[in-house]
Amino acid sequence: MPLPKRRHSKQRGRKRRTHYKATIPALTECGNCGEAKMLHHICPSCGFYRGEQILEGKEA
Amino acid sequence: MLHHGKKTAKLSRTATHRNAMLSNMAASLFLHSKMTTTTPKAKALRPYVDRLITKAKDGTLHSKRLVASYMPHKVALKKLFEEIAPKMGERTSGYSRVIKAGMRRGDNAEVSVIELLLDKPVETVEKKEGKGKATKEKGDAPAKTSAPKKAKSAKAGASKPKAKAAKTAKAGK
Numbered sequence: 001m002p003l004p005k006r007r008h009s010k011q012r013g014r015k016r017r018t019h020y021k022a023t024i025p026a027l028t029e030c031g032n033c034g035e036a037k038m039l040h041h042i043c044p045s046c047g048f049y050r051g052e053q054i055l056e057g058k059e060a
Numbered sequence: 061m062l063h064h065g066k067k068t069a070k071l072s073r074t075a076t077h078r079n080a081m082l083s084n085m086a087a088s089l090f091l092h093s094k095m096t097t098t099t100p101k102a103k104a105l106r107p108y109v110d111r112l113i114t115k116a117k118d119g120t121l122h123s124k125r126l127v128a129s130y131m132p133h134k135v136a137l138k139k140l141f142e143e144i145a146p147k148m149g150e151r152t153s154g155y156s157r158v159i160k161a162g163m164r165r166g167d168n169a170e171v172s173v174i175e176l177l178l179d180k181p182v183e184t185v186e187k188k189e190g191k192g193k194a195t196k197e198k199g200d201a202p203a204k205t206s207a208p209k210k211a212k213s214a215k216a217g218a219s220k221p222k223a224k225a226a227k228t229a230k231a232g233k
Contacts, residue, residue: 041160049159054173
């Protein structure tokens with residue numbers, strides 16, 4: 001069984017993981033209700049997409 | 061093997077499993093005319109459904125048997141031939157559409173709404189100038205071929221003087 005020769009310090013691991021970052025989703029305002037929505041997605045709050053009611057919204 | 065030119069999504073299923081699933085999903089879509097599912101499934105279902113509708117528009121016994129071999133659900137089959145196919149007269153393709161609808165709680169999978177475009181107006185996309193507009197007049201057909209040539213020659217003509225101007229500018233410096 002191969003084993004690591006040296007201790008892997010906390011610093012080493014943490015430094016490697018500094019590049020693990022969450023990306024911020026691209027959001028725009030809904031053209032119908034003005035809430036934040038994801039691009040090319042149905043608006044989750046009003047259910048509109050490109051000026052058309054596709055789904056029922058939360059407050060509809 | 062590279063993934064080039066492979067249009068059908070496998071969806072982590074064997075061929076029989078996949079065909080059975082698409083058949084079931086097509087039946088559901090015809091019965092409810094709108095449904096929510098994961099985006100890859102919706103996108104796999106879209107061409108499947110569109111082909112069934114195109115066949116159903118024939119309305120012949122043969123087309124009915126063909127469609128039934130892909131979707132044996134009797135109620136859905138009847139609805140497809142008697143209600144859905146006649147309504148799709150104006151369209152020649154694109155009978156269904158997929159719109160993304162966010163992430164699913166539980167596994168964070170992206171879900172989409174797939175729906176039949178039953179009473180929606182048919183949108184026509186006007187092509188950009190130079191490529192020839194898609195109009196009803198037949199007289200436009202020869203114009204289509206000549207227009208790009210003109211555009212090209214115009215571009216070539218425009219670029220040459222620019223090049224000359226650039227040269228003279230450099231020479232001036």
